[in-house]
Amino acid sequence: MGRSVVRAGAARCPGCSQPPRLCVCDLLPPVETAIAVHLLIHRHERNKPSSTGALVARTVNGCTSHLFQRATRHHPALGLAREAVNAGGEPWILDPAGEPLPAGAAATGSAHRPAVVIVDGTWREAGEMTRSLDGLGRRVCLADPGGRPGRYWLRDQPGPTHLSSAEALMGVLGAVGETAAEERLRLHFELHVYATLLARGRREMAERYLGDSPLLGAGRDALDRFHARSGGAA
Numbered sequence: 715m716g717r718s719v720v721r722a723g724a725a726r727c728p729g730c731s732q733p734p735r736l737c738v739c740d741l742l743p744p745v746e747t748a749i750a751v752h753l754l755i756h757r758h759e760r761n762k763p764s765s766t767g768a769l770v771a772r773t774v775n776g777c778t779s780h781l782f783q784r785a786t787r788h789h790p791a792l793g794l795a796r797e798a799v800n801a802g803g804e805p806w807i808l809d810p811a812g813e814p815l816p817a818g819a820a821a822t823g824s825a826h827r828p829a830v831v832i833v834d835g836t837w838r839e840a841g842e843m844t845r846s847l848d849g850l851g852r853r854v855c856l857a858d859p860g861g862r863p864g865r866y867w868l869r870d871q872p873g874p875t876h877l878s879s880a881e882a883l884m885g886v887l888g889a890v891g892e893t894a895a896e897e898r899l900r901l902h903f904e905l906h907v908y909a910t911l912l913a914r915g916r917r918e919m920a921e922r923y924l925g926d927s928p929l930l931g932a933g934r935d936a937l938d939r940f941h942a943r944s945g946g947a948a
């Protein structure tokens with residue numbers, strides 16, 4: 715277990731894994747997308763409160779989660795089989811070493827529903843998980859974020875190509891022109907980061923985070939309800 719699992723035994727919301735006072739469930743509508751989202755979640759990742767894979771699984775309608783684990787003496791190998799990704803075409807596999815996702819790749823109006831596979835693990839785990847997907851689809855990468863600083867303030871990110879699962883999916887949604895879904899997911903993501911910083915007792919950092927957040931704009935209602943529930947503004 716990582717050190718992000720704070721205070722063993724403390725109560726957590728079974729939905730969002732936040733302390734009940736900082737629960738972010740039901741504050742925003744779910745994300746609707748034409749893309750079939752498949753998450754390959756590392757066994758070690760699925761119970762971490764900071765995980766954005768769990769966030770995507772909880773907030774994106776129709777998202778399917780698959781558990782990954784390497785075979786050990788005690789566990790059989792688990793992963794993602796081609797049949798599990800029921801796409802008419804070739805699923806996209808996000809991989810920083812892949813080809814750029816074509817701008818404007820049609821998400822709607824094409825003959826079949828596009829599918830994307832996103833791996834969710836630590837950076838070290840992600841390499842092994844991505845290799846387990848060899849032959850399953852077409853490897854694509856996202857356009858360079860252009861030096862914009864990352865907004866995932868919960869873990870150190872070694873470089874701009876190392877995105878959290880939620881940010882990776884936002885990149886895909888943006889690339890295919892699903893901007894409403896991208897913006898909705900961004901609000902869920904920002905609320906998740908903000909609440910987790912507060913849960914860690916990092917109030918000052920949480921306030922700084924909020925300063926540049928779309929939660930102050932399009933997410934204002936959700937933020938107000940969050941503050942009402944948590945007992946006041948941060």
Ligand SMILES: [Zn+2]
Pocket residue numbers: 727728729730731732737738739
């Ligand atoms: Zn909750």
